[in-house]
Amino acid sequence: MVGRLLDGRYRVGPRIARGGMASVYEATDTRLDRTVAVKVMHAGLGDDEDFAQRFVREARAAARLNHPHVVGVYDQGDDDGTVFLVMEFVPGHTLRDVIRKEAPMPAARALALLEPVVSALAAAHRAGLIHRDVKPENVLIADEGESGGAIKVADFGLAKAVSAETQHTATSGVLIGTVSYLAPELVVDGRADSRADVYAVGVVLYELLTGTKPHEGESPIQVAYRHVHHDVPPPSALVPGLPDFVDALVARATSRDSTQRPSDAGVLLHHLHRVAQALRDGVSSDPELAADLMPRPVPLDHPEQEVGEDTIALLTQVGSAEVGLLDDGTDDRTTAIERHTVVPARRPSAPAPVAPRRAPTRPAPVATTPRRRSAKGPLVLLLALLLVAGIGVGAWWFGWARYTTTPGVLGLSEQAATARLDQAGLEAAEGEPTFSESVPKGKVLQTDPSPGDRVLDGGSVTLVLSLGPERYDVPSLRGMTEDAAQDALAETRLTFGESTERWSEKVPAGQVMKSTPAAGTTLKPGDTVDLVVSKGRKPIEVRDWTGKPFDRAQAWLEGKQLVGEVTSEEFSDTVAEGDVISQTPATGTLNKGDTVQFVVSQGPELVEVPQTKAMGVEAATDALEELGFVVRTEESGSYLGLGFVLDSDPSAGSMAPKGSTVTLFLI
Template sequence: MIGKILGNRYKILEKISGGGMALVYKAQCNLLNRIVAIKILKSEFAEDEDFVRRFRREAQAAASLSHPNIVGIYDVGEEDGLYYIVMEYVEGNTLKDLIRQKAPLPLTEVIEMGVQICDALECAHKNMIVHRDIKSQNIMITSDGRVKVTDFGIARATGGSTITNTGNMFGSVQYFSPEQARSDTVDERSDLYSVGVVLYEAFTGKLPFNGETPVSVALKQIQEQPELISNIISGFPKQLEVIVQKCLAKSPDDRYQNAEALKNDLKQALLSAEVVSFKPDNIEHTLVMDNIANNPTSFEINSAASKKKRPKNVLKGIGIIAFFVLLFAVFSYLGAALARRYLEVPETIVPNVIGMQEEEAIQKLKEHNLDYNIAGRVFDTAPAGQVIDQDPKGDQRVKTNRPPIDLIISKGSKAGTVPSIIGRTEQEGIALLENNGFEPGRIIREYSNEI
């Protein structure tokens, strides 16, 4: 790929990064003599006509966004089966990289980034574009501290009516809103939930929810509450805790209703003396020093006590030692017996039940002496009652007394009310339809004397 010229103008210079759906290259635009970034779809997506069609349309819609905090999209093209987006080249690090290197980040630094992320989303939402994949990997930070939100086109291109496809999760489930995890219709408040996850991660250095599989993480997004940041970082400002918790509310109605409202609260937090002066490292240091200060003579006390100790009766000491040796032997024997009992539990191979109807899948698991748990039912393009994911996956060897096999069952396609798009522009109409879970059909253009 290095040295290849796309569209008779973009010369590929080097590979920058690669993700789940695309590879990113640094390139030279020979026409305008500038450096650009080119995102090229991976072959498995390029062969999906429906995906490519959505990808091109949404990339073109995202290209209409012009904002200093959004990575600009310059061009969209196809050549020799390669579908690509030409974007603004940004020198800097992703927020994810900064978190890995420096977490937890200073509060004021995170707040200032949050304000800029809100500015970017406010612009997108006003243009009827929901990002749907806000995460720290999609947020670039330049050397002068400017935030650049990227991947609008690809995020919307994958934003269909489901989050599952033959048992695989689309998107970054650690940042999913509960409605995304349920395959419900999403709007701008879903993006604000994801911003809350990003803030939580930047403040603490950890994600609010993790799990062994995408399904288990998605269920936590729906059902569980994240650990309070104040439990992770002692003395964390209450004002910021409230902001993050409001972003992470399970119901969209309980969250910030738009990016501007969240931005205003973040700006207000920057004026708080508690927030500005907060330093976690200093607090930890103070706690240690306080402990030493409160116990200034502990060494002297212990030293004095040790001087007062006298040799104990030898026979009494031997008796105590013998007792503990016997106790250790008894517990070792019981532990070994229990271990043998566990190890003798029969093993079986977990059957792959994805694609089966619920009753058939349950029967199949019972034939392998495995219990089951219906972990969730979500809207999906698969027929109602069909298993669309399982945890653990099929073909794994497990013991028959293991916890139940989690199953995700399809509720079928979700019915919805078709929104009115009369009077909207073509771009706004398409965005409104897709945000409500509908696929635009054939577009017929006619002359009108009224519009």
């Protein structure tokens, strides 16, 4: 695809991503002179009319969304069977890269990253569209920053308009998604609505908070089974100290009962804002908010049901955790989920009946006697005052006195920071080190709590040490194909620049000869690496030297680093001595070091003229013709008519070319 001009407009550049359905290339819109991303369906998939139509619907559905956090769709076309989609180009990295680098991360940071994603999904749900493949790989983060319009949701390739008439899978009963983020109802019966996107967002939030996926397994089938039969565990089980309302938000979004989840991303966005505000206020626990967010318990009084026939087959795509659920039973790998039981969607139980109130009755009159003044009154007052004072002291102690201020230790070594924390009566805990361009390696980059924040007296402060500037060595790419070299650069977090082709006598065609910068050079993440790719051995056009001097041919061949070989020398009456009679090969191309074979002329063959003086003319003629001469007779000046040879030209004993004429002078 690289270098191809699609639809007479889009010049395809390097491949930047590859998935199970299509590959994405950086390209140039030659008409508007701007950089775009072109998504090209894999070869052969376009032959499936249903599949191609779904690809076309992707463009129309995504183009309907006009939101700052959605990757824009510009164009869609079909160039001689190559179906493609033109999208906004977002240079940067994905949320998956952030998870690898930062997770587990503070809850406030996780919500800040997720808020633009939920906002984009809310806009899609309002437009009647479902993303159906929410995952960190589909969240792009531009290099300019990680806030505002720099975070964008990509690949609405599985988007489907919500319709009351069709709630099944997009094409022919096929379910396409990523198994780690599949909602249980998708696995059970293939039905999806906006709450499936909510479930996937909840799984992504869990992954941001803990650094791991909630459900793991040796195969995609096992993971899908766990989504159906197991709740997502609270993140605080892996990361102690997370507020209870953060656990509740994850539980609400990932409830296996879809009716317990927020109805769409707009409702989820409201809950996310409530939790983010509580975190900004420094609240570490809010039972009321947590109880409001937590899914309502529903008694398990429903009979279990078997997996529907719509989920008979799971197809695992190579190199990813993507699966498809099909209506046929042709895949042997599906037996692991056949006839399993799942808990059906729970419905809130009916409220308990309330006993009717009784009508008030008038109390019967009671006889009374005067009461003596009690001495308990002052005692009760004293106890009340003591209680109020105790409550005040307790509030002062629990709300303020037991806290201290986190000292500033940024920029110190771990040893010096630990010593300062010891002096303040605090313990130092080790956090996950991270890269920094400004803080030297081994120095404290950040603390949790931050300097100046309140912390329990005797509590712990997590120190995050700097790993220094993030740098990567250029890998050795020599001998790789261009695609393999690009993949190796992507794994090293370096960016492929451009490739230049050159002739090479040693490196086969299509393989990388070298990189610029060279292998072993240390670079920043995202720095560009160019490749020099071999075109193979340089062909040399052979010239025809027939009839030309061999010496000139030999000199030309040496200049082209070819070998000239004289296989034989032959007499020739037509080709001068030293010239080429024939060569092999006479035309075509060769490579350096190849041989050209020559037959070189020795000129005409020379024969000694015999002695014919005093011989009879007939005898002399026979002798000369036998040697290959042509005989001509001529009368001498002293001709007497005797018929004998007086002399010859050339004279006897001289060398003459075979076939030349000898003149006999007769007497």
